[in-house]
Amino acid sequence: MTILPVSRIHSASIDLLAIRDNAAVLVRRAGSRIVVADVRADAYGHGLTAVIGAAVDGGACAPDIDSAASLGPDAKFVSAGSALYGLLPDLELKPAMRVSALVVGTKTIDAGESVSYGYTWTAISRTNLALVGIGYADGLDRIASNRGSLRLRGALRRIVGRVAMNALVLDLGQDSALIGDEAVVFGDPSTGEPAVWDWASSLGRPSAEIVSVFGSHLPRVYR
Amino acid sequence: MNGPTATIDLSAYRRNLARLAERVAPAALMAVVKADAYGHGLLPVARAAVAAGVAWIGTLDIETGLELRENGIPRDVAVFTWLLGPNEDYGRAIEAELDFGVSTLSQLEAIARASVSGRARVHLKIDTGLHRNGASIEDWPGLVTRSLALSDRIELVGIWTHIAEASDGDDTVAIERFRSAIAVAERLGASVTVRHLAASAAAFGRADSRFDLVRIGAFSYGISPGGGVSPSSLRLEPVMTLTAPVIAKEEGLATLGIGYGDGIPSSAVGTVQVSIDGARFEVVSVQLDRLTVDTGDSPIQLGDTAVLFGSGTAAEPTLQEWADQLGTIGEEIVTRLSPRIRRRFLE
Structure with missing residues (x-):
């Protein structure tokens, strides 16, 4: 298993037990058919080698990489992609990827003051802001500007102003945060964290795209 | 069969740098190579910048700065880092002679504590309206005073800020705030040699934004700001060419071996075209790998x-x-491309 250097500022944390357990669920549901792990695009950004290990532990088959894409709807095989990674709202499946970043700055601004490039958002009253170290170069779509939210200190906080290449700003209103607090883009919805499919649908993108892009840019940490 | 490839024309990159350096002179130019050199490939781009005589490189984070030093970017090239997390290992970074863009007292104190052999090179950041990083006007005198008091461990190299580029008027306000912050620092006894505010667009367009140093990312890669401004209108050349092979062909459709898992936005459907053999074709579907x-x-x-x-x-x-x-x-399109896409470098 390759473990990339751990960034202290942002990461994609991958729950290999979730992948193993999801594989086991899919194997059970497949009955007599063989479940083959779909590991294209570096296992949807989750990391090829680690995912194959976990999926095989759960009873799925490791694909022949060159032919996996062409398996098709063969009666004997069933390809497991989105379900394997927990990208579907299915109570038996658990999302494997969690994307989070740390607060690297805090600030209070007055009514009338604006935030980030182009000043696309202006505070209507005095408010607290948190600067979070994740941006579009990490896979957090720029279209989330003034639209998406991250969970920080127990609540969803709206992104205000434009998402920059490596940072974004959250509006905390009268709440406050500390440098080093963790803001969650998506994770395990059973613990109250945002779900990847909610993040994806708020941006009009497939969940598979969201995890593939984050996973290929963020340092991955395996649990 | 060849996979998707990003071909990076380093000679175009060097020509862009030379034109930009001439444009901003006498201000110096920092080549910004954050985000894997905007997806172009960190080390070849950084080496090309150094070979072209650039004396400043901006990496964003410490890890990338260390990677440059470990790969032979010489000590006489300043390497500027400014996304500083709460738990940085400043000791190694100071040993590698990286420069730090500092916004808070706690960052300053952490750097001073780690600075046991020699002085750490620091650029203090003032917030001039962008409201991301940077000390507020209220906190600014305290930050300057403390860095001067730590002068046995801290070398105050620069003062800097980021601007919003929302409008000329807004930028003028930010430049005025920057000048005031410099004046405050000088009254407190600071004598800084490197004042920097401008990124690509402001550096290109406004002489009064250039000060001693400008930080150039997008324009060096031939990426223009849009809104009708093309690279050629700035006399800049695009550096990256992205190609992918035709891997299947049937009934009036061709399938290319590149998809959203490689960083192509799924929103490319119905919006963008690709070119094959000189003719243009609409994208009708984007999937994981095709x-x-x-x-x-x-x-x-x-x-x-x-x-x-x-x-x-x-x-x-x-x-x-x-x-x-x-x-x-x-910038979003090139930085989104997967590192798994092969980068091919043309000297």
């Missing part, structure tokens, strides 16, 4: 190479076209 274009009756062959975007000299789409049609900026 995308499909409508080729009609064109004689496309398996194994042909499609150009997704390039310099535009062979009538292919440009990055600027993609950005305009996707409603974003070129």
Whole structure:
């Protein structure tokens, strides 16, 4: 298993037990058919080698990489992609990827003051802001500007102003945060964290795209 | 069969740098190579910048700065880092002689504590309206005073800020705030030699934004700001050409071996075109590892190479076209590309 250097500022944390357990669920549901792990695009950004290990532990088959894409709807095989990674709202499946970043700055601004490039958002009253170290170069779509939210200190906080290449700003209103607090883009919805499919649908993108892009840019940490 | 490839024209990069350096002189130019050199490939780009005589490199984070030092970027080239987390290992970074863009007292104190052999090079950041990093006007005198008091461990090299580029008027306000912060620091006894505020667009357009140093990312890669401003109108050349092979062909459709798992936005469907053999085709579907274009009756062959975007000299789409049609900026498209896409470097 390759473990990339751990960034202290942002990461994609991958729950290999979730992948193993999801594989086991899919194997059970497949009955007599063989479940083959779909590991294209570096296992949807989750990391090829680690995912194959976990999926095989759960009873799925490791694909022949060159032919996996062409398996098709063969009666004997069933390809497991989105379900394997927990990208579907299915109570038996658990999302494997969690994307989070740390607060690297805090600030209070007055009514009338604006935030980030182009000043696309202006505070209507005095408010607290948190600067979070994740941006579009990490896979957090720029279209989330003034639209998406991250969970920080127990609540969803709206992104205000434009998402920059490596940072974004959250509006905390009268709440406050500390440098080093963790803001969650998506994770395990059973613990109250945002779900990847909610993040994806708020941006009009497939969940598979969201995890593939984050996973290929963020340092991955395996649990 | 070849996979998707980003071809990086380092000679175009060097020509862009030379034109920009001439434009901003006598201010110096920092080549910004954050985000894997905007997806162009960190080390070849940084080495090209140094070979072209650039004396400042901006990496964003400490880890990337250390990687440059470990790969032979010489100590006489300043390496500027400014995304500083709460738990940085400043000791190694100071040993590697990195420069730090500091916004808070706690960052300053952490750097001073780690600075046991020699002085750490610090640039203090003032917030002039962007409201991301940078000390507020209220906190500024305290930050300056403390860095001067730590002068046995801290070398106060620079004062800097980031501006919003919302409008000329807003930028003028930010430049005035920056001048005031410099004046405050000087009254407190600071004598800084490197004042920097401008990134690509301001550095290009406004002489009064340049001060001693400008930080150039986008324009060095030939990425223009959009809104009708093309690279060629700035006398800049696009550096990256993105290609992918035709891996299947049937019934008027060609499938290319590149998809959203490689960083192509799924919103490319119905919005952007690719070029094959000089002709343009609409993208009709984007999947994980492939995308499909409508080729009609064109004689496309398996194994042909499609150009997704390039310099535009062979009538292919440009990055600027993609950005305009996707409603974003070129920077997002190139930084989003997967590191697994092969980078091929032309000297």
